[in-house]
Amino acid sequence: MFLVLALWIVILSLSSEHFLTATNLLNVARQAAPLIIIGVGMTFVMSTAGIDLSVGSTVALISVLAGSWLSAGLPAFVVLPLLLLVGALLGSLSGWVITLGVPAFVVTLAGLTSIRGLAFVYSDGYATPIVNPVMAWIGRGGILGVNAPFLIAMAVAVLGWFLLNRTRFGLHALATGGREEAARVMGLAINRIKIAVYALTGALAALGGIVISARLSNGSPNAGVMLELEVIAATVLGGTSLFGGRATIAGTVVGALLINFVRNGLNLLGVNPYWVQVVTGIILVLAVLVNTVLSRRVESWARATSEGDEGNAE
Secondary structure, rough: OOHHHHHHHHHHHHHHHOOOOOHHHHHHHHHHHHHHHHHHHHHHHHHHHOOOOHHHHHHHHHHHHHHHHHHOOOOOHHHHHHHHHHHHHHHHHHHHHHOOOOOOOHHHHHHHHHHHHHHHHHHHOOEEOOOOOOHEEEEEEEEEEOOOOOOHHHHHHHHHHHHHHHHHHHHHHHHHHHHHHHHHOOOOOEEEEHHHHHHHHHHHHHHHHHHHHHHHHOOOOOOOOOOOHHHHHHHOOOOOOOOOOOOOOHHHHHHHHHHHHHHHHHHHHOOOHHHHHHHHHOOOOOHHHHHHHHHHHHHHHHHHHHHHHHHOOO
16 A cells, blocks of 8 residues: 555656645645544454444534534533543443444444434534634644644554554454454453453544544534545555454555545546545455455465475475
8 A cells, every 4th residue: 555655646746736735735634634543443443353333423423512512611621531531432332232242343333323313413413613722723723834633643643553563452452353262262351352442443533523623613413424434444455454363553544645645636637526435445445355365475475485494494
């Protein structure tokens, strides 16, 4: 995906004079930020061989809660931690039900419909304007010319990389996805790990909802529609396995950027925006196919090399 992203950037830079401008690149980074933030959480879930289809609906609920609570006069330093807590609790609930033996697909599909339903019930279907200096900075502020949403996304990605690759929690999550029964025999707390990764994803979905609401300056029950599919696409494009045991935060970041660069590039070229989803789907299928073929080739090469080394040793 790194090579695909680089190739796409080269092609678009030659096709449109507006593509490599600072304004356009920063705009793409701002749009990709929620996808990166939530994608980090999805990477952890998929590392355990799970999936979370409810993240888009969580974004919607967080959006309407943010608009409502801030409009009621609550300060941002109280509202923002509460929103993260709500997201974590929703994720924990999904994780707990999954540990009871219900498939993750079913549990989170139910969350996809019910949580967005709660958002519509709470807001009565209306969007609420958000006028708050802290939210304004989160959505449209920045540091040294780099917008705040992308800075937040990069901070989340770095912390996610460290958690996945340099802590026991990350290694245990990968072990759970790689072979759950073996991990259980090793004494790992499988249920606790699953609840934790879904709680993390819920909290990051809430953070993504905060960023989206801040950027749009309103809390809407329609926020995050179809976002869960884009998050899953970005995660898989980056090389995280749908079957668990293999995950990469850097790949998820590249996958999210690729999706947004594709959308942005096609828009600059005047392509019908409806074709963006078609192209994204095709890229996703090709990426999974290429990753599968490459994985098999690498495994075959490694096996052949190992057998050759053993033969030479004899």
